[in-house]
Amino acid sequence: MLKLKRLKIHKLPRVKPGTELVFNDGINVLLGINGSGKTTLLKLLASLISGQLQPYSRADCHVEWSFENEGGTFSLSVEHFSSVQHGAQQSRPTRIELTARSPVRDVFASHEHNTITITIDGTTERHQVSETAVTLSLRSIFQQAWHPWSYPLYWTNRLDESTHWLEGVTDLARIEAEDPYSDLVVGASAFENLVLRLIEGGTEQDIHQITAEQLPVLQTIAAALGCKSASFQFDLQHKQRLDPEDFFRYTFGDFRFRFVKADGTRLTHHELSFGQQRLLAFHFYAAMHPEVIVADELTNGMHHAMIGQCIDLIGERQAFLATQNPLLLDNLPGFTSAEQVQSTFILCTTERENDRERMVWRNMTAEEAGNFFRDYQVGISHTNDILRSWGLW
16 A cells, blocks of 8 residues: 655745655544645645645645555656747646665666656666647656556545535436446546446446445444435446447446435435535545555534544545644544654635735654654643644644
8 A cells, every 4th residue: 555655846836945844644634724725735645645636736836745555665746837939839847756675676767858768677668659738748658657556546535524425426416337347447536436446347237326335434324324224326328339249338427426314215416414424525535545544634514423424534645734723633543653743734815925825734843743742652632732832723
């Protein structure tokens, strides 16, 4: 399982140049007042983890980041330049570099303009590619420079602070799949690939209602919401024959959750309370993101009894959480060292430079982490109180 270990920002709109962050393998918490860039950083992290850099293709940017696991390191650098005038035409040149190192294989790949250069264990090849969008370029490198570690080639979404993520999933107009439906789609959203897995080997008659037997998280969701059962439903809306083979394109839509309460009452997810919808969204999000969680105000609207359940659900995943809620902070797993504290919290502030406001993101200093941990060991004050007493939140 890859873990995001480091991020360095040389250039990014509204962010202080030279920003460098390190992350731990477990829960990372973003702290700061409103407007200090917590959501901006979460969106950036989600894009870097999944290689979806399209949102950053319209401005100058230069970002480096790296992953690690027990097999080695996986480092990337993307430098993108805004429009450059060439006569009557404009181009958006992008330079991408990828380095993967393990005990068994070394890979170096770069993409500049329309050429991908790949060096594997000292042997170099060059490939001409037509795509110029930064996201497609990055994915071309991933596919060309195959490495012996898993990488999440689906979109890692940010779970937002409201119910928009859940609404976006259930309101998705359609998902198209061609025989065989079991093929995963590189670059598809985690939800789209989940649906494709659910219908693997199914027929047109039995794919309309997904039960807990097919999707175990439904049983967990039902228990968390105090319901007897839960199901996930969608419809086959269109079937089209593809020539010349006897293949078909299937279009699925009308995605919805249905619940049966202990007294037999039936309801859909639209009839849940806000906090229940948030809990449903997080459980379903976690089922689609087995390696990493990126969540904004995770505990928003939830009863305190639900918060510990959410922390437990994160488990061994790496998580990036932004919060203004002291209940989340007070439910974090216990700290065992000042070093762990230092790598857990990311402090988000702003500063003015030449009449321009920039977002400033940083890890705690060793002194700040030491001060926090000494008070934490006493065991009298809550985590949020200690952070505030030292001016860290």
